[in-house]
Amino acid sequence: MWPNRExxxxxxxxxxxxxxIAAFSTIALIGLLLWWVLxxxxxxxxQKQFFNPTNFRxxxxxxxxxxxxxxxxxxxxxxxxxxxxxxxxxxxSLRGPAFFPLRMLVILFIDLVRGIPIILLILVLGFGIPxxxxxxxxxxxxxxxxxTLVISYSAYTAEIYRAGIESVHESQRMAARSLxxxxxxxxxxxxxxxxxxxxxxxxxxxxISLQKDVALVFVLGVREGVREAQxxxxxxxxxxxxxxxxxxxxxxxxxxARFTDWYTERDRRRKQAVGSG
Amino acid sequence: MTAKxxxxxxxxxFEDKIVLQDVDxxxxxxxxxxxxxxxxSGKSTLLKCINLLISIDAGQIFLDGEEITxxxxxxxxxxxxxxxxxxxxxxxxxxxxxxxxTLSPTKVHGESKAEANDNARVLLEQFGLLDxxxxxxxxxxxxQQQRVAVVRSLATxxxxxxxxxxxxxxxxxxxxxVLGVIRGLKEDGMTMIIxxxxxxxxxxxxxxxxxxxxxxxxxxxAPTQIFSEPQQPRTQQFLQRIVDAGRL
Numbered sequence: 187m188w189p190n191r192e193x194x195x196x197x198x199x200x201x202x203x204x205x206x207i208a209a210f211s212t213i214a215l216i217g218l219l220l221w222w223v224l225x226x227x228x229x230x231x232x233q234k235q236f237f238n239p240t241n242f243r244x245x246x247x248x249x250x251x252x253x254x255x256x257x258x259x260x261x262x263x264x265x266x267x268x269x270x271x272x273x274x275x276x277x278x279s280l281r282g283p284a285f286f287p288l289r290m291l292v293i294l295f296i297d298l299v300r301g302i303p304i305i306l307l308i309l310v311l312g313f314g315i316p317x318x319x320x321x322x323x324x325x326x327x328x329x330x331x332x333x334t335l336v337i338s339y340s341a342y343t344a345e346i347y348r349a350g351i352e353s354v355h356e357s358q359r360m361a362a363r364s365l366x367x368x369x370x371x372x373x374x375x376x377x378x379x380x381x382x383x384x385x386x387x388x389x390x391x392x393x394i395s396l397q398k399d400v401a402l403v404f405v406l407g408v409r410e411g412v413r414e415a416q417x418x419x420x421x422x423x424x425x426x427x428x429x430x431x432x433x434x435x436x437x438x439x440x441x442x443a444r445f446t447d448w449y450t451e452r453d454r455r456r457k458q459a460v461g462s463g
Numbered sequence: 464m465t466a467k468x469x470x471x472x473x474x475x476x477f478e479d480k481i482v483l484q485d486v487d488x489x490x491x492x493x494x495x496x497x498x499x500x501x502x503x504s505g506k507s508t509l510l511k512c513i514n515l516l517i518s519i520d521a522g523q524i525f526l527d528g529e530e531i532t533x534x535x536x537x538x539x540x541x542x543x544x545x546x547x548x549x550x551x552x553x554x555x556x557x558x559x560x561x562x563x564x565t566l567s568p569t570k571v572h573g574e575s576k577a578e579a580n581d582n583a584r585v586l587l588e589q590f591g592l593l594d595x596x597x598x599x600x601x602x603x604x605x606x607q608q609q610r611v612a613v614v615r616s617l618a619t620x621x622x623x624x625x626x627x628x629x630x631x632x633x634x635x636x637x638x639x640x641v642l643g644v645i646r647g648l649k650e651d652g653m654t655m656i657i658x659x660x661x662x663x664x665x666x667x668x669x670x671x672x673x674x675x676x677x678x679x680x681x682x683x684x685a686p687t688q689i690f691s692e693p694q695q696p697r698t699q700q701f702l703q704r705i706v707d708a709g710r711l
Contacts, residue, residue: 360516361553365567365619366543375566379557 241426245418253411253434259400263335271340275347276373299341308334312406331403346388350381390446394439465528467492467654473522482508484678497665498658500675506658510625514547545623546616550631552608554600561596564618586614606637626657662711666690674698
């Protein structure tokens with residue numbers, strides 16, 4: 187037994203030494219980069235324009251409240267996207283000639299939406315529809331901004347769901363149908379639950395992307411985080427507001443990105459464990 | 464008396480490969496029919512056609528005297544009356560054994576949750592699986608999974624059961640427990656069509672054995688006749704190979 191114990195002790199020591207080296211080289215590298223940036227001739231100008239503490243304190247409350255609107259738009263849009271995209275994907279997965287027109291409609295919608303730059307959609311729907319002055323149709327740019335994000339992201343998310351549904355083995359559909367379940371029941375109880383599990387990492391990636399893209403509605407004049415930073419910049423000619431917004435966006439998206447990686451890795455390991463067991 | 468199932472002149476091809484050509488088969492109530500033949504002879508396809516999982520190109524299939532292959536037939540209501548068990552079990556991996564079994568009774572057959580649960584318990588008890596009721600399929604052995612699949616089918620109270628090479632994916636020592644379940648069903652009078660490679664089992668359990676070769680039922684008859692005095696050279700050849708392999 188002792189060689190094993192000896193080996194594990196050595197491995198532990200090696201691990202500790204490895205961590206020490208990693209920490210040291212990381213600190214050294216960051217220090218070097220900082221020194222290089224801070225000692226450059228242009229740094230004082232950069233600091234004044236982008237990293238000015240006074241400006242930062244001044245702009246922070248507005249950018250923060252604007253960012254809170256970003257978060258709320260993101261959450262509302264995400265819930266609607268997850269639901270609407272699932273409906274689209276389920277319709278696209280229905281088989282048989284009777285569903286042909288429905289399937290075609292969904293495919294057309296997805297192709298069109300995916301083919302149009304999102305900023306163009308926001309401009310067309312956000313300015314265009316309120317300009318029609320239709321009675322009973324909302325004119326709020328906030329409403330149309332979120333609606334456009336839902337439309338655009340649903341098209342992409344529907345394709346993620348569909349890939350998930352198709353990744354479930356055909357035999358599962360057969361088993362469900364053989365028990366008398368209809369197409370929609372088979373999807374709902376058998377295929378979709380398994381599909382969603384397969385595509386959670388892809389859905390999380392979509393979260394990250396949407397969490398940033400909500401800022402695009404600023405073109406409609408919605409006073410979200412980026413818009414507030416822009417207003418401040420226009421007033422003061424100082425860019426620190428943009429840095430404040432950057433900090434806030436990173437504070438949300440980096441943890442979600444880390445979580446996605448962690449989840450994907452855990453999922454991969456679990457699948458391997460089942461595969462070998 | 465009308466046959467439980469009658470298959471008339473059924474033709475099926477995939478792309479340009481003919482899988483079933485002009486197949487006729489009649490199965491009486493309480494009769495057990497075994498389909499034998501090498502892989503690719505059309506056994507599985509025939510079962511899936513009867514279950515309407517595969518549409519046929521020509522011919523007719525009748526269940527209790529009514530045609531089920533017509534254009535206006537609701538496949539779901541036909542499938543309510545029969546069960547099929549597959550080679551690869553096809554249990555739903557995201558559901559417990561109990562949920563696998565009660566899904567169709569509650570969602571398709573309109574049973575209450577309590578009723579379906581009680582019935583599932585009775586069946587699981589009968590098949591020695593009651594202690595697995597809350598397990599997920601990947602925690603069970605192949606034999607246990609296949610028995611759960613049989614229970615899942617029986618829970619819909621079918622009066623016709625189709626078995627598609629249900630022991631082919633099992634370790635040899637697990638085959639007997641599944642075949643035992645099917646023998647039990649025969650004693651209860653279940654009408655069954657069984658595609659199988661287990662020749663000894665087919666000889667014991669079948670009332671009628673059909674030998675399929677390249678999509679044709681080449682020879683059919685009582686098991687004693689098929690296994691002891693096969694008439695067709697292809698049947699003789701097939702059985703000789705089985706004997707040579709020590710499987711009969």
